[in-house]
Amino acid sequence: MSKTINPLLNDLFAHIPDTPQPIYARLKQAIAHKIASGEWQANQRVPSEAEMVAAIGVSRMTVNRALRELTAEGILTRQQGLGTFVAPQKAHSALFEVHNISEEVASRGGTYRAEQLLLERRKATMEEAVNLGIRTTQEIFCSVILHFENDLPIQLEERVVNAHLAPEYGSQDYTKQTPYVYLMKAAPMTEGEHLVEAVVPTQEECELLKIEATEPCLQIKRRTWSSDQIVTTARLLHPGSRFQLFGHFSN
Amino acid sequence: MSKTINPLLNDLFAHIPDTPQPIYARLKQAIAHKIASGEWQANQRVPSEAEMVAAIGVSRMTVNRALRELTAEGILTRQQGLGTFVAPQKAHSALFEVHNISEEVASRGGTYRAEQLLLERRKATMEEAVNLGIRTTQEIFCSVILHFENDLPIQLEERVVNAHLAPEYGSQDYTKQTPYVYLMKAAPMTEGEHLVEAVVPTQEECELLKIEATEPCLQIKRRTWSSDQIVTTARLLHPGSRFQLFGHFSN
DNA sequence: AAGTTTAACTTGTATATACAAATAAGGTTT
DNA sequence: AAACCTTATTTGTATATACAAGTTAAACTT
Numbered sequence: 001m002s003k004t005i006n007p008l009l010n011d012l013f014a015h016i017p018d019t020p021q022p023i024y025a026r027l028k029q030a031i032a033h034k035i036a037s038g039e040w041q042a043n044q045r046v047p048s049e050a051e052m053v054a055a056i057g058v059s060r061m062t063v064n065r066a067l068r069e070l071t072a073e074g075i076l077t078r079q080q081g082l083g084t085f086v087a088p089q090k091a092h093s094a095l096f097e098v099h100n101i102s103e104e105v106a107s108r109g110g111t112y113r114a115e116q117l118l119l120e121r122r123k124a125t126m127e128e129a130v131n132l133g134i135r136t137t138q139e140i141f142c143s144v145i146l147h148f149e150n151d152l153p154i155q156l157e158e159r160v161v162n163a164h165l166a167p168e169y170g171s172q173d174y175t176k177q178t179p180y181v182y183l184m185k186a187a188p189m190t191e192g193e194h195l196v197e198a199v200v201p202t203q204e205e206c207e208l209l210k211i212e213a214t215e216p217c218l219q220i221k222r223r224t225w226s227s228d229q230i231v232t233t234a235r236l237l238h239p240g241s242r243f244q245l246f247g248h249f250s251n
Numbered sequence: 252m253s254k255t256i257n258p259l260l261n262d263l264f265a266h267i268p269d270t271p272q273p274i275y276a277r278l279k280q281a282i283a284h285k286i287a288s289g290e291w292q293a294n295q296r297v298p299s300e301a302e303m304v305a306a307i308g309v310s311r312m313t314v315n316r317a318l319r320e321l322t323a324e325g326i327l328t329r330q331q332g333l334g335t336f337v338a339p340q341k342a343h344s345a346l347f348e349v350h351n352i353s354e355e356v357a358s359r360g361g362t363y364r365a366e367q368l369l370l371e372r373r374k375a376t377m378e379e380a381v382n383l384g385i386r387t388t389q390e391i392f393c394s395v396i397l398h399f400e401n402d403l404p405i406q407l408e409e410r411v412v413n414a415h416l417a418p419e420y421g422s423q424d425y426t427k428q429t430p431y432v433y434l435m436k437a438a439p440m441t442e443g444e445h446l447v448e449a450v451v452p453t454q455e456e457c458e459l460l461k462i463e464a465t466e467p468c469l470q471i472k473r474r475t476w477s478s479d480q481i482v483t484t485a486r487l488l489h490p491g492s493r494f495q496l497f498g499h500f501s502n
Numbered sequence: 503a504a505g506t507t508t509a510a511c512t513t514g515t516a517t518a519t520a521c522a523a524a525t526a527a528g529g530t531t532t
Numbered sequence: 533a534a535a536c537c538t539t540a541t542t543t544g545t546a547t548a549t550a551c552a553a554g555t556t557a558a559a560c561t562t
Contacts, residue, residue: 022544023546050512058546061547072323079513079555080553080554091350093349095346096344096445097343098342098345189343190287192345192499193498194497195496196347196447196495197491198467198491199449214465215451216467218448240467243448244446244448245446246445248444249349249442249444250441273514273516274515274516299543300543309516310516310518311518312517312518315544316515319544329543330524332542333541333542333543334541335542335543503562504562505560507559508560509556511557513553514552514554515552517548517550519546519549520546520547521544521545523544525540527538527540529537530535530537530538531537
């Protein structure tokens with residue numbers, strides 16, 4: 001009188017090595033393998049928790065944990081009352097670590113130094129106010145810093161900071177500590193946006209960065225939020241010959 | 252005779268709105284708030300599950316779920332026998348979605364088309380063999396495709412493919428379907444690397460991309476793995492004036 | 503025929519319990 | 533003093549149970 005098990009669950013653990021590990025972890029592997037091998041297609045419905053319980057002989061909470069974690073990882077999608085489905089193929093996204101430039105230089109074993117070209121406090125222009133999401137009556141800090149690796153300019157940093165959110169920004173010494181470090185303390189950033197472009201630098205920028213007028217630059221524009229308020233916008237200009245962004249993705 | 256509760260847990264839910272949601276979710280919010288507000292510092296030990304159970308009056312499994320999920324999210328770290336700790340500040344990393352170029356154009360509402368400039372099968376050169384991690388005796392496919400958005404060149408794609416892993420690569424029509432789509436079917440990529448640079452295009456590339464010789468390009472070099480074998484290397488060249496990479500990060 | 507109710511099935515959450523495994527601290531023995 | 537054992541604490545896993553809530557389809561009523 002045994003109920004027939006769902007044929008989708010045949011040989012569920014066939015290709016999963018029998019290493020000592022929790023049941024739920026093995027179940028996750030087994031399901032991930034079914035999907036990676038194409039046996040379970042995208043958007044297809046997978047067996048219900050109850051069916052897995054019957055087929056595998058574990059408790060429902062264990063099955064639930066495996067399915068819940070796979071859902072958090074984007075492998076599956078679930079809908080109450082309906083069932084569990086193989087998630088459609090994820091868009092590949094690369095992770096670009098956005099380092100503090102001084103640490104990045106140090107990690108390459110280079111010597112780092114910075115020159116502060118400008119640091120002022122004033123009312124925001126219309127454009128700055130729009131970018132920061134504030135009024136033109138509010139005050140901002142404005143800084144321009146040139147960063148060096150082994151005495152060669154590696155980054156020209158123009159930054160506009162909401163003075164209300166980072167009131168001590170103007171009294172820091174940015175030849176000792178990068179703005180990034182101070183801002184992380186003053187208003188820890190919770191969100192941000194990046195825009196990466198290849199641009200032609202102006203003549204002034206070429207002179208500052210000590211590059212030929214023909215050399216392109218990698219420009220990164222950044223806006224960072226701290227609890228729903230824009231703290232700072234930055235424009236980072238890197239000589240194309242001395243800088244590259246590295247990214248890695250998996251899954 | 253009530254045991255005194257851990258003072259770290261005072262006013263745990265003080266700033267958490269009383270919206271209808273599961274207990275474990277509210278607990279996660281409360282803990283995340285303690286950390287974000289600086290009340291619980293990095294690397295500091297947080298109250299044990301048992302202490303939270305006593306202070307909040309929920310079951311240990313519920314506390315465990317909240318702490319386990321926060322650990323999976325990188326907010327906490329846990330060690331069996333020792334306790335739970337506030338994770339040190341994460342490095343900020345931006346997520347750059349790497350789309351299929353045809354979909355990207357379509358999502359902007361543009362019209363897409365492609366021209367196939369080259370498609371051949373031959374033995375790998377030394378450089379190609381090194382990049383793909385194969386021997387020079389093995390065969391590769393080599394393709395050059397020019398992608399258009401609204402009849403303007405938007406990407407020049409040079410690709411080298413491991414012929415052993417994607418044997419049908421040579422018999423596809425890449426004016427109908429991008430290599431990305433075929434490769435995803437033939438050998439689903441599990442990992443990859445990106446290298447983003449601002450470069451000066453060659454004269455030939457300028458002519459193909461229909462840009463001035465002074466215009467820089469955004470170059471993306473990509474290597475993608477499928478189960479520990481390199482499937483393909485690609486060099487994607489975008490006119491600087493017509494392309495930008497967008498990224499977002501949070502936490 | 504159309505609308506309503508019911509039943510069956512699904513996932514979601516919460517609890518109580520049990521034991522395993524890692525860690526640290528204290529005490530005991532050698 | 534060093535090695536060993538014990539104990540308490542902590543997290544990790546697994547189970548059984550219960551009820552809530554969303555979905556679908558069949559059964560029923562009007």
